Amino acid sequence: MDLLDAAFNIVLGLILGTLGGLFGIGGGLIAIPVLGVLFGLDQQLAQGTALVMVVPNVLLAIRRYHQRNRINFHHAAALGISSFCFAIAGAAVAVSLDAGRMRIAFVGFLLALAAYTLLRVLLRPQVGSTELRYPWPWLGALGAGAGALGGLFGVGGAVLATPVLTSVFGTSQVIAQGLSLSLAAPSTGVTLVTYALHDQVDWALGVPLAIGGLLSISLGVKLAHALPERLLRLMFSGFLVLSAALLAFEV
Template sequence: MVEWAGYVLFGAALGTLGGLFGIGGGLIAIPALGLLFGLDQQLAQGTALVMVVPNVLLALWRYHQRNRIDPRHAIALGVAGLVCAWLGSLWAIGLDAVAMRKGFVGFLLVLAAMNLARLAGQQPAPAQALRHGWPWLGALGGVAGLAGGLFGVGGAVVATPVLTAVFGASQVVAQGLSLALAAPSTGITLLTYALHQHVNWPMGLAMAIGGLMSISWGVRIAYAMPERALRAAFCGFLVVCALMLAFKS
C-alpha cells in the first residue's frame, strides 16, 4: 500500500509537469523509471504511457477550454502522428535497450540545443494564425509521431518547438496543438508496447491516478507564466531529462 501511494505521488508530480509543458509527463517519467526503479528502456516507456494517455487527454481538454484548438489543425497533426507513431513503436520494440536509451539522450539534447538557440536569438511575436497549414502540419505530425512512437513521448516534445519557431504559434497554443497530436499517437504506441509485454500495469495505473489529480494545476501555471519564461523552463526541463537518462546509461 505504501509503495502504491508512492507511485500515485510520483504520478502527481509528473502530471503537474505534463500540464505545464503540454507533454503528458512521459518525458521525465521515462528516465525516472529507469534511474529510480531500474526498468529497462522499453519497459519504462510502456509503463510511462499508461500514465501519459489519460494525462494527455485531460490536458488537451484543459488547453482547449482556455484557447480553442482548431479541429482542422488537430486532425492534420493527429492522423499523420497516429500512423507514424505506430510504425515507430513497432521499430522500438525490436531495438537494443541500451542503444535506444543513448539515442534518447541525444534526441533530448538536440531538442534542448534548438530551444536554447531560439531563446538566445531574436524572437518574433506569435502570429495571429498559423503561417502554414496542410500539408506542412501533416508532415510535422508524421515526424513527431515517428519520434513519439520510437521514444514513447507522444511526439509533443518535437512538435512544440517547431510550432513556435516555424508555424508562428505562441507557446501555449503550440502546447495545446502538440497534445492534439499526442492523443492518438500515445494510444497506439501504448497498445503496441502492451501487446509485446513491455508494460508494468500496476505501477502505470497508480501513476495515472496521480497524474489526473494534478495535470489541471500544471495547465493553470502554464497560462500564468510569461511566454519567454515558459520557453526557458521547457528548455531546462529537456536538459534535466537528458542528464537523468545519461546517469542511467
C-alpha cells in the first residue's frame, strides 16, 4: 500500500469514525458495506477488517459518552459479560458460513431494524429517560442476543441493543448508545481475534481506517449530544437503510 492509498484510507476512517461516534456503533455498521463496495472484500473479510477500526473506536467512544452521561457500571457489566460469551459462538459460526447468504441476511436484519426504529419515532414519539424501565439484571438477556448477532455480523451488537434499550427499557437515545458501546467493547474484541485466527482480516487496510476513526469519533459523540432526541432517532433509522442499500449492491 502506497502513501496515497494510506491517506485515502485515513480520510475514509475519519468519516466512518464520525458516524460511529454519532450513532454509538464504532463505525463498523457502515464500514462493512463500504469495504465491500469500494474494495471488493467478501462479507467475512469486510467484517474482520472493519473490526480493526471498530475495537479502538468503541473504547474511545465509551470514554467520551461516559464523560457526558455517566455510564452505570452494573448496566455495562450485565451487557458486556453476556455479550462477550455469546459473541464467541456467533463469530465461530460466521467464519464458516457462505458469504453471499450472510450478506443477504445482514441486509434483511438492517432493514427490519430501520423500519422498527422509524415506526417508533412516527407512531409513539416520546422522550427517553436516564433510568431503566426494568431491573438491570434483565440487560443480561439483551447482551446475550446482541452479542450472538454481533459475532455473526461483525458489528458488536450495538446496532440491535440501541433500539431495544430505547423501546423496551425506556432510555434516551444517547444513554442507549453509550450502553450499547459498553456491550460492544468485549464482543468486538473477541470477534476480531476469531476473524484474525481464520485469516479474515486485512490489517494493511484496517490500521489506517482505525487511525482516522480515532481522530474523529469524539466529534461524532459531541454531535450526538447536541442533536434533538427525535432527530437523532430519525437519523439512526436512515443510517440503517443507507447501510443496507450499500450492502445490497454486493448481493
